[in-house]
Amino acid sequence: MTHRNRGFTLVELIVVILLIGIVxxxxxxxxxxxxxxxxxxxxxxSISLARQIQIMAMNQSISSxxxxxxxxxxxxxxxxxxxATCHQQFPDLLPPLTADDQLNxxxxxxxxxxxxxxxxxxxxxxxxxxxxxxxAKKVQACTTICQFDFLNSNNQxxxxxxxxxxxxxxx
Numbered sequence: 001m002t003h004r005n006r007g008f009t010l011v012e013l014i015v016v017i018l019l020i021g022i023v024x025x026x027x028x029x030x031x032x033x034x035x036x037x038x039x040x041x042x043x044x045x046s047i048s049l050a051r052q053i054q055i056m057a058m059n060q061s062i063s064s065x066x067x068x069x070x071x072x073x074x075x076x077x078x079x080x081x082x083x084a085t086c087h088q089q090f091p092d093l094l095p096p097l098t099a100d101d102q103l104n105x106x107x108x109x110x111x112x113x114x115x116x117x118x119x120x121x122x123x124x125x126x127x128x129x130x131x132x133x134x135x136a137k138k139v140q141a142c143t144t145i146c147q148f149d150f151l152n153s154n155n156q157x158x159x160x161x162x163x164x165x166x167x168x169x170x171x
Contacts, residue, residue: 038152043160043170044170047160053071054124056068058121067119068080068081068086071117073107073118074114074115075114076098076103079096120166125166126141126146145171146161146163147160
């Protein structure tokens, strides 16, 4: 009588290891959640929004009062003015990012102000207006680089930059 050891074959072991890997990967992704990539997601959407507004502005003449071609930037808002007129005039305009999207922006260009309205001229260069009405003056924005940092709840940072020529990119 031959005594044969009973055990697992190599194929069985590999199949079990693969199944454990697949299950643990699926479970781990549930725990990681959206927070881990909020900053990158918001940065990428913001780049698309800014480029869309820039292209629209390059194809139109704009004024300093109530333009749908402005890029509104606040700590928890990024996009065109959120008005019914803008949404009727431009139904394909991407919706703005808000606090509901876990948006948290840090930017130094504002100084003490909590809101920035960027416009783009016919060549795509960014500018803003100082003053209101007839005293409004057009001032070149982003004379070096405007950097907007998108933060998630874990303080991971992702940045979007606009240079003085109007190039919008991830930096």
